Amino acid sequence: MSTRRIFARPARFASIAPYVWMVLFFLVPFAFVLKISLSQTAIAQPPYEPVFDLTAGWDALRSAFAAFSIDNFRLLVSDDIYVFAYVRSLTVAITATALLLLIGYPIAYGMARLPKRWQAVAMVLVIVPFWTSFLIRIYAWINILQHDGLLNQILLTLHLVSQPVVWLSTDSAMYIGIVYSYLPFMILPLYATLAKMEPALEEAASDLGAPPWQVFWLVTFPLSLPGVGAGVLLCFIPIVGEFVIPDLLAGSNSLMIGQTLWLEFFTNKDWPVASAAAIALLVVLLVPLLLYERLQKRQLEQGR
Amino acid sequence: MPAAGQPLLRIEGVAKTFGTFRAVDGVSLDIKAGEFFALLGPSGCGKTTLLRMLAGFEAPDEGRILLGGKDIAQALPHERPINMMFQNYALFPHLSVRDNIAFGLKRAGMARADIAMRVAEMVALVKLEGLEKRKPDQLSGGQCQRVALARALARRPQLLLLDEPLAALDKKLRESTQAELMELQRRLGMTFIIVTHDQEEAMTMASRIGVMKSGKLAQVASPRELYEAPRSRWIAEFVGDINLFDGESKLRDGHRLIIGTRDAGALVVAEPREPVGAGRFSIAIRPEKVKLSRRGPVSEVGRETAINRLDGVIADICYLGGTTTYKVKLDTGGTVQASVANSARLDVDAYSLNQHVVAWFTPDDCVVLQS
Numbered sequence: 001m002s003t004r005r006i007f008a009r010p011a012r013f014a015s016i017a018p019y020v021w022m023v024l025f026f027l028v029p030f031a032f033v034l035k036i037s038l039s040q041t042a043i044a045q046p047p048y049e050p051v052f053d054l055t056a057g058w059d060a061l062r063s064a065f066a067a068f069s070i071d072n073f074r075l076l077v078s079d080d081i082y083v084f085a086y087v088r089s090l091t092v093a094i095t096a097t098a099l100l101l102l103i104g105y106p107i108a109y110g111m112a113r114l115p116k117r118w119q120a121v122a123m124v125l126v127i128v129p130f131w132t133s134f135l136i137r138i139y140a141w142i143n144i145l146q147h148d149g150l151l152n153q154i155l156l157t158l159h160l161v162s163q164p165v166v167w168l169s170t171d172s173a174m175y176i177g178i179v180y181s182y183l184p185f186m187i188l189p190l191y192a193t194l195a196k197m198e199p200a201l202e203e204a205a206s207d208l209g210a211p212p213w214q215v216f217w218l219v220t221f222p223l224s225l226p227g228v229g230a231g232v233l234l235c236f237i238p239i240v241g242e243f244v245i246p247d248l249l250a251g252s253n254s255l256m257i258g259q260t261l262w263l264e265f266f267t268n269k270d271w272p273v274a275s276a277a278a279i280a281l282l283v284v285l286l287v288p289l290l291l292y293e294r295l296q297k298r299q300l301e302q303g304r
Numbered sequence: 305m306p307a308a309g310q311p312l313l314r315i316e317g318v319a320k321t322f323g324t325f326r327a328v329d330g331v332s333l334d335i336k337a338g339e340f341f342a343l344l345g346p347s348g349c350g351k352t353t354l355l356r357m358l359a360g361f362e363a364p365d366e367g368r369i370l371l372g373g374k375d376i377a378q379a380l381p382h383e384r385p386i387n388m389m390f391q392n393y394a395l396f397p398h399l400s401v402r403d404n405i406a407f408g409l410k411r412a413g414m415a416r417a418d419i420a421m422r423v424a425e426m427v428a429l430v431k432l433e434g435l436e437k438r439k440p441d442q443l444s445g446g447q448c449q450r451v452a453l454a455r456a457l458a459r460r461p462q463l464l465l466l467d468e469p470l471a472a473l474d475k476k477l478r479e480s481t482q483a484e485l486m487e488l489q490r491r492l493g494m495t496f497i498i499v500t501h502d503q504e505e506a507m508t509m510a511s512r513i514g515v516m517k518s519g520k521l522a523q524v525a526s527p528r529e530l531y532e533a534p535r536s537r538w539i540a541e542f543v544g545d546i547n548l549f550d551g552e553s554k555l556r557d558g559h560r561l562i563i564g565t566r567d568a569g570a571l572v573v574a575e576p577r578e579p580v581g582a583g584r585f586s587i588a589i590r591p592e593k594v595k596l597s598r599r600g601p602v603s604e605v606g607r608e609t610a611i612n613r614l615d616g617v618i619a620d621i622c623y624l625g626g627t628t629t630y631k632v633k634l635d636t637g638g639t640v641q642a643s644v645a646n647s648a649r650l651d652v653d654a655y656s657l658n659q660h661v662v663a664w665f666t667p668d669d670c671v672v673l674q675s
Contacts, residue, residue, distance in 0.1 A: 198392070198394060200390050200391075200392060200394035201394050201396060201397075203359075203361055203381065203390070203394065204388075204390055204394040204395075204396070204455075205396070205407070206360075206380070206381040206382045207359055207360075207361075207381050207382070207386075207387055207388050208382075208387065208407050208408030208411055208455070208459065209382045209408050209411035209412055209459065210382055210407075210411050211380075211382050214411065218407075219396060222398050223396075223397065223398055
């Protein structure tokens, strides 16, 4: 048996594996959610109708399809609660991503300029927080930010404030939590692009008369854009749908879309509206994703 | 501009240490305006570190670097009127050929119209017309090399540094590019310092060569002097091929020395300028200066003057096209290499393996090397 034959089968399986994954864990659940979003609320189990009853025959199925409506989506657009939740989610995601880029870039840049063996250490330091449960880390922040928490104690000791600052249940606390939690997702792709950049390129720029800040803006930054794009998307998309951090750290007067979803699902038991909100969120997130895809394709074509 | 007689670049006792490794160890060197100077040496000899100190990427720990009389040792790269062509070209991948060449001009605050003119001039100089809008990854290796050269020349630097500029090109392209670089340097009247580990490249292009070894300049000389009068055994072996015979005893005979060697018996050599000291010494002779014949020296020179005559048999033949290198196993024990020009296409006289021959050379073709 030739080596080619031995490897042919697993290789073919490997090539369809992502599609199998997509169908099983994305398309099928998506179809469920889409179906529910087109249904009506009902006091029943499950809490919506129509329900597909495959045993009732073809006619029952047809009438179930006829009962579908887009009322839930109309509600999303007409009710301020949802519009505000989307706007707030996007605002929080944009602000937090900008903060992450601002904080993450210098860290990634510094890491990439460390001697080789220290780079590995820095990498571990960035990843180490993942060894503790995400939830525990957020609760730790509650502890730090509370009225007599560590942050206020430090501020009082340094006489920066005269009385404890209210941190918890504010947007500041939420941004602290988000930036803290997502920072590694911003740093790692940035570090990857910066570390593989040829140092001679920066040297060439300074040799040609560019002072350090021009070297950065004319050479380093443009060449790190693929990393910036990856980091921004890795942070932006999950932050838009973020639920835990705003729920635990931010106030309850303005909700993000993830929290609204939760309310609809578990408090109001309105599965159809919650499903419609989830699908709308997906569409909102698809736009930046497709933009990024196009950007990457263009870069690949230029790379040829 | 330096005053008349003053060197353009003066390197004074420059040293650089990385950790405990002394990469450049007290180098002093003068380079005149308009020179094509080559820094030659094996990898790790400090030639690249020295070049990087001239460009400003490394600051020397000791010594001064004077450009036109002004010490620039601590100046930052962007403050120096020196440009460098990088080993792997370091072209900006996100910029077109035109923008790569214009990069340095824009930094100098040149007017737009002047930049366009200078870029066009540079593009023509390196024959890249029509490729101005291409990105570096759409160019061949040779084209990238030209862009790098144009970019480094665009600012008309007082001094151009070239770090292994031809290492990435194939042999044919390298040879034609060597010729173009020399022509360009002559035409522009610019001062070039090239770093290379390729002794042939250094010999072909440079008017003067500095050979570096372990962070020090071992010899600074013209290509001919370096080849014909190397200062040490190490240089003789590094630059071209050479036969070496360890000397065991010496005897003066007028203007000649008679040297006893273990491998080749007694050899007559011209007395060197510097007297031979007490230490270890050897006789060196380049392969192309060793003649072969079937019976012995036949030339006029041979009859008139004392000559060195070594009997042996052909042990190895290496045909190189233009020349053939014969390895002769001497009856006295050693071997000697002789490089013979293949001056006729049908050489009925060519030597064959195990054939008995006489290898001979004149005293003037020998060099006495100490250490």
